[in-house]
Amino acid sequence: MNYAFEWGTILRAWPYLMQGLQTTLLLLVVGVVLGIALGTVLAICRMFGPRPLAALTTGYVNLFRSIPLILTIFWFYIMMPGVMRVLTGDPNLTVGPIYAALAALVLAEAAYFCEIVRAGIGSVRSGQMQACLSLGLTRWQALTNVILPQAFRNMTPSLLNQTIALLKDTSLVYVISMNDFLGAAVRIGQRDGRVVEVFIFVAVVYFVVCSAGTWLAGWLQKRLNPGKA
């Protein structure tokens, strides 16, 4: 096979690609931060809430986990403007694709994070809660001061795996024609007829970012676990 690589395409399109990467990272950071926050709330509702609330949460989690993410993104893109128009009463309201994508990612990821947090809380010995209660702490104080700090330490690897999965999943926003990193790269590659170079470059960037994330998690876990050699 005689293929002459031409990497100049990537250099010329650098600013455009970086814009795409920015969009990807924005989706990732918002998805992870809000996803974990909402997921934690869901997990607490599911484990400690009154029965109807727990059932509702279970339903929510099952719903979002059963639907392909690509479909969720598509739905939000199509339905959010209409729903928001009804909610706000403004018939001319428009919702940018970025907001539809963010809403879809956060709500869907929250379902996944909920399950991780639930497993994390479950990994803390039940005696810890009993010890807290026996000292007079409330359930809420026990959760925030004793159970969750340990749970988050135990689930760092799972949270990181989910984050890496989300980084890759953000590329699904191409269904609503967003210019995330992959979307931008595909466009450049097709325009210049340099798809091979562009795809190699994109793969390398995803690889580097994911590896850096893995390393960071390992480092964090060591720092977070004093007293465990």
Next chain:
Amino acid sequence: MKNGDDMIEIKNVSKWYGDFKVLDDCSAVVSKGEVVVVCGPSGSGKSTLMKTVNGLEPVQQGEIRVADTVVTDRKTRLTALRSRVGMVFQHFELFPHLNVLDNLVLAQTKVLKRPLAEARERAMLLLRRVDMEAFSEKFPGNLSGGQQQRVAVARSLAMDPMVMLFDEPTSALDPEMVGEVLEVMMQLAREGMTMIVVTHEMGFARKVSNRVIFMDRGRIVEDCPKDDFFERRDERSERARDFLDKILQH
């Protein structure tokens, strides 16, 4: 009925897990300053009975009172009661993400609202009492089982409890560490602490306790002074004799 010296009163308490009756019409009284050992075969309900005293195990029938607080009254604020009833667990249950000092400080500041400096001072005083002051900056994972259990006792004492409950405090320990924990408990007993101790350490029961309660299948079968329990064996029920034979054989 209410006697000034009664610290804990358990009256006709029954509890079910589904169809299974874990506690069957249990009644007992513990006076102030008394040390009561609860023993019996595993699954006899002794830990469950003790955990009803601070409301960790709710009961379906009967009444439990600790000092002036009716534990079984739904209106009772259990957090206030629990802060005055210390509990020591079989598996220590220190908070692994906090160092020894912070383990003792947490509930003092959150529940009793003590200022941090005062809570620390109280914590160090109690660590000294269990001979663990040199370890205040260490994390639980770096301590031996015996050391962890002594810290756990100190953590409970930091709340100034009026009663201490011990749930098999030495059964998860290596044999050479049992003594140091029992020593701390004996010292507490000598100082007049009211204690309920679920244990298989019959040596401790003989030496320190005032009374022995023997349970079997959710019932209190024996409740008698320790000398009667150990020395007048022929007056005991068959089940208690059987249990004693097995446990004292070795």
